[in-house]
Amino acid sequence: MDRRKLLSFVGLGALLASSSAAWAAISRSRNPYYQGPVSDHFNGLVFSDGRTPNKGLMDVLRWQTGKREREAFPQLYEAPPQDKPPERVESARIVHLGHASFLYQIGGLNLLVDPVYSERASPFTFLGPKRVNAPGVAFDDLPTIDAVLVTHNHYDHLDIETLAMIHGRDRPRMIMPLGNDTIVKARIPDARAEAHDWNDRLALSDDVALTLVPTYHWSARGAFDRRMALWCSYILEAAGTKIFHVGDTGFHDGSLYERLGREHGPFGLAVLPIGAYEPRWFMSDNHMNPEEAVKVMLALGAEQAIGHHWGTFQLTDEGVERPPEALKAALQAAGLPEERFRPMRPGLSWMA
Numbered sequence: 517m518d519r520r521k522l523l524s525f526v527g528l529g530a531l532l533a534s535s536s537a538a539w540a541a542i543s544r545s546r547n548p549y550y551q552g553p554v555s556d557h558f559n560g561l562v563f564s565d566g567r568t569p570n571k572g573l574m575d576v577l578r579w580q581t582g583k584r585e586r587e588a589f590p591q592l593y594e595a596p597p598q599d600k601p602p603e604r605v606e607s608a609r610i611v612h613l614g615h616a617s618f619l620y621q622i623g624g625l626n627l628l629v630d631p632v633y634s635e636r637a638s639p640f641t642f643l644g645p646k647r648v649n650a651p652g653v654a655f656d657d658l659p660t661i662d663a664v665l666v667t668h669n670h671y672d673h674l675d676i677e678t679l680a681m682i683h684g685r686d687r688p689r690m691i692m693p694l695g696n697d698t699i700v701k702a703r704i705p706d707a708r709a710e711a712h713d714w715n716d717r718l719a720l721s722d723d724v725a726l727t728l729v730p731t732y733h734w735s736a737r738g739a740f741d742r743r744m745a746l747w748c749s750y751i752l753e754a755a756g757t758k759i760f761h762v763g764d765t766g767f768h769d770g771s772l773y774e775r776l777g778r779e780h781g782p783f784g785l786a787v788l789p790i791g792a793y794e795p796r797w798f799m800s801d802n803h804m805n806p807e808e809a810v811k812v813m814l815a816l817g818a819e820q821a822i823g824h825h826w827g828t829f830q831l832t833d834e835g836v837e838r839p840p841e842a843l844k845a846a847l848q849a850a851g852l853p854e855e856r857f858r859p860m861r862p863g864l865s866w867m868a
Contacts, residue, residue, distance in 0.1 A: 587832070601621060616825050625752035627663050629750075652654070653836050661688045664733075669699055674692075674737075691712065693712065724754040726753075731748060766804055776816065788821050790843055806840075822866055826839040826859065
């Protein structure tokens with residue numbers, strides 16, 4: 517197996533990675549992260565979004581060892597200049613930090629979503645998908661962080677070393693779906709980490725509210741903990757607008773987002789993934805493509821959308837420029853203007 521194929525294994529949430537510590541934890545409990553009542557999406561052992569269980573090891577091997585059309589990322593994919601955010605914003609300002617990481621400055625609060633400042637999206641410092649551009653805001657230029665939001669525990673979304681750095685500097689509130697707090701506190705025992713279920717609504721301040729909602733995805737930090745921690749999307753309400761933020765999701769028939777649009781919309785902005793979608797036979801369950809992202813924007817009733825999850829770490833087979841090209845084509849096919857849905861680069865910002 518060549519080095520690129522080996523790196524791809526690690527990139528899919530370190531599906532094949534394991535450790536003696538993780539195995540010891542799992543041997544002590546059927547679910548090492550969460551014990552709670554059975555619900556419509558938790559059977560006492562694992563979580564589910566109601567679909568057929570996700571593809572397994574044999575599917576990974578088929579993808580990695582079969583005939584592939586993989587377009588490798590460049591070693592360096594230049595991004596716009598790094599942003600230098602103000603200390604506070606009373607309205608709404610969102611800066612893309614790269615991949616799925618964002619700085620939200622909204623209603624006077626500073627929030628980080630899925631912050632990853634590590635060089636690799638991996639459990640290892642020496643192996644795994646390596647970033648091809650710098651974060652859109654240098655760590656030292658980040659304003660004081662009030663809260664961190666984590667959508668799920670894959671390594672390109674939950675970067676424990678970045679969370680430790682932020683905790684050491686600002687001690688922010690850390691909000692995440694059920695079970696993920698156990699992962700964080702194992703590394704940062706005094707973290708202000710709290711875990712919540714789908715449909716929980718939280719007050720971040722007198723002016724900012726947050727709701728966790730379902731999404732089509734899965735979770736794992738290693739080979740033996742698939743779907744043992746929950747995953748989610750977030751709805752933010754502040755500054756006279758509603759924002760729908762998705763870290764990762766599949767599309768399926770789109771009915772989930774039609775329902776969420778009816779129940780919670782319309783939205784001023786949808787923050788949606790547009791990358792990591794090839795090959796479709798493997799990725800479509802959990803990663804939507806740009807055409808599907810346009811459909812989600814419309815289902816949610818969002819006035820605008822910004823696209824992320826592309827251009828920083830190569831996790832799948834499409835080339836670095838393919839997501840924005842496919843998004844442009846999807847907007848044209850739908851008869852929508854390009855400014856309705858912008859593909860974000862690290863350092864670019866959106867303001868209400």
